């Protein structure tokens with residue numbers, strides 16, 4: 001597969017019924033997606049998402065932005081990287097986080113308000129979640145400039161050449177930062193891949209309001225190659241991201257990938273999506289579920305050597321159950337943070353204003369004295 005050889009748009013390999021398309025072949029070779037592992041990653045990531053929603057409902061998390069329905073796009077992209085590549089996520093990349101081996105309890109800590117970050121970005125080249133829409137696109141472009149200056153592009157040495165993969169939503173494309181990032185990436189021919197999950201909504205704003213043209217077509221105006229892929233097809237998504245990253249590493253410049261998918265849950269647990277969309281839309285996308293699609297394919301004879309059976313699925317279910325138990329226990333055991341921390345670490349020296357804010361905050365907390373601190377609602381970022 002090569003980016004230029006994409007015949008249909010959005011490009012897919014498996015159709016919605018979980019069959020290999022007549023005009024497509026399964027990618028082969030070293031970098032091809034391992035199908036059983038992809039199914040496992042998607043199913044376990046979905047379980048993390050489901051458990052996190054339950055924990056939020058029980059008052060254990062302040063907020064949770066669900067990624068239900070986006071597992072295909074995220075696992076496809078999250079498994080296409082080499083260890084030296086660098087990732088900049090948004091706040092919804094839970095399946096990517098999982099693929100990177102970040103402990104999901106650390107992720108829960110971010111939404112429980114027990115940490116300001118969650119994990120060490122240097123450990124896996126996997127940066128922290130960004131809640132400020134599109135801010136990470138400029139961080140990614142800046143990082144890609146550094147890669148060029150280090151001479152780690154186009155050397156032909158597989159362990160050396162690096163690329164940056166940055167995630168963004170459909171709504172983020174209306175943000176100035178994303179557009180500045182595209183201009184700069186094109187002008188400098190940077191090794192960066194913009195992976196846009198078009199999940200059809202930016203809170204209550206539909207993508208039709210954000211753009212009069214398919215999002216990937218915007219790329220052309222910046223001088224960037226743009227492609228559209230079926231984000232609910234993990235196989236196709238993986239192949240496209242893999243290609244775009246290879247191109248970037250070898251000095252071929254940036255790509256904008258639009259992965260067509262759908263956010264099946266409300267924007268976050270604070271949102272009521274039935275106020276702006278109706279259930280028929282959700283039913284349409286549920287029928288296009290990325291997990292069902294790959295599972296159906298893998299259960300069929302068409303899957304050949306990769307074929308799975310009911311025992312495989314039962315084992316996976318047991319693994320998911322075990323993970324869920326670990327998540328619930330791990331979340332409740334997270335240390336209660338010192339409520340003064342944000343004030344202590346904002347400026348080097350405490351100003352009178354900051355001291356007053358700290359006092360007001362502590363007084364507010366004291367008013368909840370019969371409620372454990374960790375259960376006091378947090379106000380993480382602006383993602384409401």
Ligand SMILES: Cc1ncc(C[n+]2csc(CCOP(=O)(O)OP(=O)(O)O)c2C)c(N)n1
Pocket residue numbers: 092131132133168169170171172173199201202203263267381382383384
């Ligand atoms: C700069 C900025 N403006 C506004 C917000 C509030 N906000 C949070 S999420 C969101 C919508 C983002 O939509 P999209 O980019 O499509 O991502 P999705 O939530 O669908 O994954 C907005 C406007 C914010 N976090 N940051």
Ligand SMILES: [Mg+2]
Pocket residue numbers: 169170171197198199200201202203
């Ligand atoms: Mg969106």
